[in-house]
Structures are given as structure tokens and as C-alpha cells.
Amino acid sequence: MSVLPDNRTGKKTSRRLSPASALKVAMVEPVGGHGGMAPYDLGLCDGLAASGCDVTLYTCEINPPYASSFTTRTCFSGVYGQAPGWLRGIRFTIATLKIMIEAMRNGVRVFHFHLFQSGIHELLPLLFARLFFARVLVTAHDVEPLEAHLSAPFSVRWSLQLAHAIIAHNASSRNTLIKQHDVHPNDVHIIAHGNYLHCLPPPPGQKQARHALGLKQDVPLLLFFGQIKESKGLDLLLHAMAQVVRIRSDVQLLIAGRPWKNDFSSYMQIIENKGLLQHCYLHIHYIEEEDVPLYYAAASLLVLPYRKIYQSGVLLMAMSMATPLLAADLPGMTDVLGHEEKYGMLFRHDDVDDLSRKILTCLERKEHIMQQAAAAKMRMQEAYNWHHLARQTKALYLKTIQA
Numbered sequence: 001m002s003v004l005p006d007n008r009t010g011k012k013t014s015r016r017l018s019p020a021s022a023l024k025v026a027m028v029e030p031v032g033g034h035g036g037m038a039p040y041d042l043g044l045c046d047g048l049a050a051s052g053c054d055v056t057l058y059t060c061e062i063n064p065p066y067a068s069s070f071t072t073r074t075c076f077s078g079v080y081g082q083a084p085g086w087l088r089g090i091r092f093t094i095a096t097l098k099i100m101i102e103a104m105r106n107g108v109r110v111f112h113f114h115l116f117q118s119g120i121h122e123l124l125p126l127l128f129a130r131l132f133f134a135r136v137l138v139t140a141h142d143v144e145p146l147e148a149h150l151s152a153p154f155s156v157r158w159s160l161q162l163a164h165a166i167i168a169h170n171a172s173s174r175n176t177l178i179k180q181h182d183v184h185p186n187d188v189h190i191i192a193h194g195n196y197l198h199c200l201p202p203p204p205g206q207k208q209a210r211h212a213l214g215l216k217q218d219v220p221l222l223l224f225f226g227q228i229k230e231s232k233g234l235d236l237l238l239h240a241m242a243q244v245v246r247i248r249s250d251v252q253l254l255i256a257g258r259p260w261k262n263d264f265s266s267y268m269q270i271i272e273n274k275g276l277l278q279h280c281y282l283h284i285h286y287i288e289e290e291d292v293p294l295y296y297a298a299a300s301l302l303v304l305p306y307r308k309i310y311q312s313g314v315l316l317m318a319m320s321m322a323t324p325l326l327a328a329d330l331p332g333m334t335d336v337l338g339h340e341e342k343y344g345m346l347f348r349h350d351d352v353d354d355l356s357r358k359i360l361t362c363l364e365r366k367e368h369i370m371q372q373a374a375a376a377k378m379r380m381q382e383a384y385n386w387h388h389l390a391r392q393t394k395a396l397y398l399k400t401i402q403a
Contacts, residue, residue, distance in 0.1 A: 024053075
């Protein structure tokens with residue numbers, strides 16, 4: 001089973017034929033499959049190709065091969081992994097220079113970059129692109145770093161200042177960019193993060209998914225999914241879980257993902273101190289892409305106890321999979337879900353007591369949360385369609401060129 005379309009080429013570099021008049025775009029996104037960006041890259045680039053752009057995606061070798069509707073170049077080989085930092089930095093710099101030279105030779109008019117935490121590696125490609133007199137757009141995925149020590153403030157500011165236009169995924173992200181980074185309001189444009197429907201196989205049934213993962217069948221199963229960071233609040237969920245199981249002893253929690261920039265020991269201590277070991281499934285490792293749908297399908301309820309977020313791929317995946325969800329009432333969540341709880345349940349962020357109460361409410365109102373999940377999938381289909389979002393992105397490219 002694969003979460004990518006079956007018509008992919010299987011090659012590291014694929015080429016599509018485009019009209020000579022097509023707008024040529026260099027999509028520079030080094031993270032790719034290394035950090036869960038593969039479905040995003042596929043959706044946006046495929047949508048842009050369908051809108052008439054000649055797109056080349058420059059990414060890392062960890063990315064799966066894509067469909068042939070656009071070109072894929074795995075230039076960022078060896079920039080992640082166990083090699084010394086200085087060596088990976090050299091590889092990144094060389095790759096960046098090669099991309100700029102190739103793109104300009106091919107008549108690229110627009111460079112589209114993607115920022116997460118911002119340091120010299122993120123700043124360097126933007127600077128090179130400006131030196132080559134190209135038009136530069138930036139999508140700010142994390143408008144300020146979720147882990148502050150991973151970004152340099154001067155690099156964040158300069159990266160944004162070098163862009164001719166900035167894309168934010170929602171209103172709260174746009175407001176943060178304007179207030180905290182002194183970005184002019186006219187330079188920031190809201191274009192949503194699209195759905196995951198384009199890269200999902202037919203979903204397995206819950207029983208089938210649980211059997212495949214070795215989970216109990218007829219019990220309420222909570223899911224915490226994705227990279228385990230302090231900002232994602234797994235500790236809050238564990239403390240809430242301790243309250244939940246005192247009332248519902250049959251509830252289980254599945255934790256799926258690997259720690260990021262830390263280890264799991266602090267969470268394991270909570271699990272042991274609270275007597276939760278018998279209530280937890282611990283899949284503390286990287287979840288292979290083809291296995292991701294199994295986890296969402298197996299869950300009775302996905303819980304997002306985040307302390308801080310600007311845009312959550314886990315949230316959008318759950319909505320695309322019609323998995324019932326309970327999320328912290330942070331702007332990054334409510335920008336997608338709204339406050340009316342049409343598409344999922346909300347709890348007061350950082351409030352363990354409210355989280356435990358809302359978990360119990362969700363488990364008691366199974367039919368209601370399933371209706372929310374169905375409505376959420378419909379919202380993904382309508383409002384978060386990649387071809388619609390790609391047309392918005394292309395319009396911004398043309399506006400930037402004409403400015």
C-alpha cells in the first residue's frame with residue numbers, strides 16, 4: 001500500500017513536456033520526505049503543472065519519486081543524516097549553487113522557497129536567487145520557530161525581507177508575520193495548505209488497520225501521531241490520560257512517531273509514574289509512509305494537545321482521512337476547524353482537566369464525532385483542493401513578476 005499515486009515514474013528525475021510559453025518555476029524544498037513534506041510537494045507541484053506552469057521541484061533524495069506532471073531533481077543529496085554538520089553544510093551550499101545555475105539557464109522566472117526554522121541554510125538560497133535577479137516567493141510554514149534555539153533571529157528577518165512575496169497558510173500566521181517580523185501587510189498572502197486526498201489509497205477499515213498494527217479491536221483508541229516535540233504537548237495528554245482511565249479503564253493510547261531533538265525518557269517517566277504502561281501502545285519510531293493511513297484508520301479519536309502550532313499536517317491528514325479529532329483551541333487549529341465544532345472537537349489549550357473531560361465526551365458521543373469527521377473530509381475536498389490552491393499560487397507568481 002502506498003500513499004503516493006501509482007502512476008509515478010520510479011526515477012529520481014522525471015521530466016514533463018511543457019509549452020515554450022509556460023511560466024517556469026523552481027520549487028526549492030530540501031526537506032521533502034525527510035520531514036513529511038512529500039505529499040505537500042506533490043499536491044502543489046502537480047496543481048501548478050495542471051495550471052500551465054513548467055515546474056521543477058528541487059528536493060532531497062529521501063523524497064519518493066513523483067508522477068511525471070512536473071520535473072523532480074534530487075539535488076540535496078546527503079544534507080540530512082549522520083554526516084558531520086560541516087560536511088552537510090558544504091553539500092547544501094554546493095547544491096544551492098548548482099540549482100541556481102541550472103534554473104537560470106533554463107529560463108526560470110520564479111523561485112519558490114519554503115521556510116521552517118530559519119538559519120543560514122535557509123537564508124543562503126534566497127540570497128543567491130536575488131543575486132541572479134529572479135523573483136522570489138517564500139512560504140512561511142512556521143512563521144516563528146517552534147523550537148527557538150534552532151533559528152537565528154537575523155536570518156528569519158533577512159529571509160523574509162529578501163522575498164518579493166510571502167505566503168502564509170492562515171490568518172493567524174499572517175498576523176504573526178506582520179507583528180513580529182515587521183513584514184508589510186501587502187507582502188503577505190494567505191494560501192491554505194492543501195488536503196492529503198491526492199496521496200491516500202482507499203482507507204482500510206478500523207478492524208483491518210488494528211489487526212495490521214497488532215492492536216486490540218473492541219476498545220476506545222486515542223492516537224497521538226507525528227514527531228514528538230515539546231511544543232506538541234504529549235505530556236499534557238499523558239496527564240489527561242491518567243484521569244481518563246480512572247473513569248474508562250478500557251481506553252488505550254497509541255503514540256506513534258519519533259522524538260525530535262530530544263528523547264522519550266521524560267514521557268516514559270510520566271507513563272510509569274501514572275501507571276499507564278498497560279494503557280499505552282508505544283510505536284516510538286519513524287512511521288513509514290505506506291503505514292500512515294493504518295494509524296489514522298485504527299483510531300477512535302486523534303488528539304492534538306499542542307501548546308504551539310501554526311499549521312498542522314497531522315490535523316489536515318485526519319480531516320482528509322475522516323478520522324474524528326480533538327484539538328487544542330489554538331489559532332493554528334481554529335483557522336481550519338472554526339470555533340463552532342463542525343469538523344472536530346476543541347479543548348482549552350494547556351488545560352489537562354478540560355482535555356480529559358473532552359476526551360470522555362468524545363468517546364461517549366461516537367455518532368456525533370463521526371458526523372464531524374465526515375463533514376471535515378467534505379471540507380478538505382471543497383476548500384482545500386490543490387488545483388484551486390495552485391491557481392491562487394500561480395496568480396501570485398504572475399502578480400509578483402508584473403510588480
